[in-house]
Amino acid sequence: MEGEDIVRILITGGTIDKEYNPLTGELIFSKSHLSNMLSQVRCNVRFVSEEVMLKDSLEMKDEDREEILKKCTSSGETRIIVTHGTDTMVETARFLGKGVKGKTVVLVGAMIPYAFGASDALFNLGCAFSAVQTLQPDVYITMNGRIFLWSDVKKNRGSGEFEELTGQKTS
Amino acid sequence: MEGEDIVRILITGGTIDKEYNPLTGELIFSKSHLSNMLSQVRCNVRFVSEEVMLKDSLEMKDEDREEILKKCTSSGETRIIVTHGTDTMVETARFLGKGVKGKTVVLVGAMIPYAFGASDALFNLGCAFSAVQTLQPDVYITMNGRIFLWSDVKKNRGSGEFEELTGQKTS
Amino acid sequence: MEGEDIVRILITGGTIDKEYNPLTGELIFSKSHLSNMLSQVRCNVRFVSEEVMLKDSLEMKDEDREEILKKCTSSGETRIIVTHGTDTMVETARFLGKGVKGKTVVLVGAMIPYAFGASDALFNLGCAFSAVQTLQPDVYITMNGRIFLWSDVKKNRGSGEFEELTGQKTS
């Protein structure tokens, strides 16, 4: 089908896209850095990106997740990357896992903003690009170099890392 | 089998690991940056890395490729990433493709050294980590966000990007 | 006198030395980056550095300023750089200006942490190194590429930049 070769990227915010505001000392959103990131790494995958929102995922509400779900189900593309805050990435993954069928959706974020230099953002985005092109239709999270099915993942708040629920690796 | 969960990384050199020598103005090898890279991105995949050589791939000879092949076939791990220069990455991929069976091998490099800041190194490495965990046993190259089978890839020297031989996408 | 050729660097904290804690999303102090900074820029000035404290300057109290003053007056070196937060740098400069005689003291900080990559830290530190070697004994602040006497400077909190009190340039 026509939209299949193109990867759709839904930008929703998260630390990956935050910046430092020197006047207030806080981390804020200004604009997404995604196009700079993909241009810097010479990405040659055909993609279309869309800034759905720029939110810290702790501030996401049901209607935000509904909107992301709607974008997933209505898109012509069957390969979708969702950039997202890590704090409630699991919640959104579960919501999408129940509602999206026949598409490969990969949620990804970062612990350090891309704008900060020594970041995990580009590595994670690479994991997502690869995963979205190779995995069977379903909803996944990729963080820390690993891939998790939406139904078997949690964020370990102590370490800041993502793990299976069960302790048994699914990848 | 025992070695299967662990990813083995064979370091062979290439631009990804080069550094700038300010006294001569040349790009040189000093030591691999791989462990810094994986620590920076908080990679939580169990891996073992081995510095096989640190060569510009234009300087690789048959015996170098033989050595890389030997490392692949003799390793207990069935998931292997090979960091490699981009100039003759295709040659090495073909050599390994013919000689390695029953393992998923992914060759990866970079056009800009990791040490230079605005690099494609981490994104490409992320692609490789994801690919090596999801793809069927065979030999692949990942560059520019894409994945290529060893038997259907070439480097476009004009653009510096990797493409299929045939023009038909295999991923 | 013996200590004169050597520049003493008193580290007191400030944004210049802050780091991002990905687990909490906050900016914290871990260790000073000063020696990495001077090594990165191949600084060939003989110096000795001392970590007096690592504080956000909004949290400095009288006894902290007393301690910095004491370090200045008791040092054998007559050229002293003080790295300091920008929020109350003017207060500390005035305190030192009244209490330090016969030495060239330059206070410097940054609006963006050195650790964040696209920072003003190194530029400002360069301004300070130059100033401390060329200026007559007194107490100064350097920020935004400019040099201010301790008695004629304020921080414009709206713009985050330093200016003279009077509007008349003294340098």
Add this chain to the structure above:
Amino acid sequence: MEGEDIVRILITGGTIDKEYNPLTGELIFSKSHLSNMLSQVRCNVRFVSEEVMLKDSLEMKDEDREEILKKCTSSGETRIIVTHGTDTMVETARFLGKGVKGKTVVLVGAMIPYAFGASDALFNLGCAFSAVQTLQPDVYITMNGRIFLWSDVKKNRGSGEFEELTGQKTS
């Protein structure tokens, strides 16, 4: 006089402004990064910059140095920074030292390109900004955090650092 408060920056090239060309593996000039640099560090000094040339200083000829001299003598500004390659910075400094009167001219460069991230460029530029505002009219070089009079400086090619001719510090 009118032009005096403004600092004039004459851009002539050198490693400070080089970039890495991933297709050839060479360092090249594309455009000067000076305005990005001064904007990044929030420089609040009034300046005007002019790209005189973008050359590796090993390729400078008499007519290039004549041109730089002419720019210095004809400028209304009495405070001039010259960004320059380090290899023949001493030669240009001597040429300007003999020909420029009544102005403070500071030559500065870098051992690592600004574009490479972990660079000395911004620190050196900070030293130059400070020096040009504090030093008596004459011609100087600033590198490695130090300031040298044009008549007492050489580049130590072994270490890549600048030193006095005599071994006696002039600053």
